[in-house]
Amino acid sequence: MAQPSAVLGAPLDAPGPHARWDLVREQLAATGTVLVHGRMPGWLPPPGTGPGRLGELLGRDWQRYQAMDRPRMRERLLASRLLLRYTAAAAIGSAPELVDLAYQSAGRPYVRGCDQIDVSLSHTEETMVVGITRRGRIGVDVERADRRLAGTGSERQACTPYELRLLDAAGPEARNDVLVRMWTLKEAYSKALGQGLRFRFTEFGFEPLAVGARLTRPDGTTADHGAWTFGTFGVGEYVVSAAVHDTGFGELTDLSVDTVLDDGLLDALLGEG
Template sequence: MPAVELVHADGPGGAWATSVSTAVREGRTVVLHCLVEEWKAPDSPELSLLLGREHRRYASTRHPACKDRFVASRRLIKYAASAVLGVSPWTLELAISPGGRKYLRGCGWLGLSLSHTGDLLVLALSATGRVGADSEALSRSMCNPALVRRVCTDAEMEALGDLPAGERGRAMLRLWTLKEAYTKAIGVGMRLPFREFGFAVDDDRAVLRDAEGAPAHPVEWEFTTHWIDADDSYVVSTAQTRSPGYRFAD
């Protein structure tokens, strides 16, 4: 079985819930993906109960697309977590740690990482250690030389330069999402300069390197990349550790 399982969560009550619950409980990281349209919902007493303290944030959001994305992301998180935990989604409370990491109160053993780009939502769930996920549309251009110099290590820039010109954009997006996923997983976000670490990539796997291009130690991280076709084409990367007994929060 794959260490990371990709699942399309097409709305509440879907057959996906059983496969997600089984995979997480068996120690696999699950990456759920969906479109905002599949999870958005109008305001209602039921939604207010589901959002809890976050309903105030929802009510103060003015842009309709932002409101839809916010609701869709919270419904996705709570319905997915409820499938794993075997509880009602209305009993779950989402919180944010001082470092900015999202977690569910009282469920510190369940790691989660949320990403969105355009109309795509991505949620990674893991019960075995730290997890991070990031996504980008393949239509996004990131081959600006100044950006490449700011984001990539010397070894990564050399590897990009060795590729045919038509493949560099896709490769750069992969590196970007891998770096975002890793910094989310360790809880620092973009406070860690992206040139201070890098990746050697091969097929759908990647190996963490230091700024000089040498293997990073200890070798405890697993990285994967998936390519998704939904309303657009996307790249989704994940970072995860295997640390039995690890707790994200209490």
């Protein structure tokens, strides 16, 4: 089997807008992929921030934010999009308010005008995770490590026959831990494919390894020959998984915005003639 096409490092901590973005750029340059995690309270603007500034920070998400009537949902949208914007800005050497986030039909985010990078976002409770790659496609997912899945019927709804055998072999004490890891891997892989939860989890499986995981068919045979890289990490009381697909088109070492955008598009985005 070919060697993994990307190296997944542990998620970097971004407690707020003044995080160590140089570390994000360094890891992206070294491995082609970076994962970042943050907590919602640290990513909420100071109280009293006016609608003009919020609209500037949220861009095309501003209308969606205004339409929400539940404060907690608005805070989650605001914090998660700011983490995504700041991380993407660090990756391409731009200002966060100049990062133009848009969404595909399935709700998958992307940075308009910068197709040299791919982004993914996941959040649960107050924990948020962003993944960025310059190698192809990426998907990330985060769940509580103690989320109860074993014994709830999730095994039959989300596992292949081979995965069920792996769960049985893990024993009752480790069964839920293994199942949570498999679940986050499946969600990350589905997001990287652009399918989200519409992709049937019983059609593909994973064998967790000491480092990463192996993508399998329902019978346990290998379903990938090196194009995919998977990783699972512990972040406090949460489990984070990522899936990266190397498209094989090479990579850019310089992702600064004035390099990855053509001059005309850059001028348009910056409002210049």
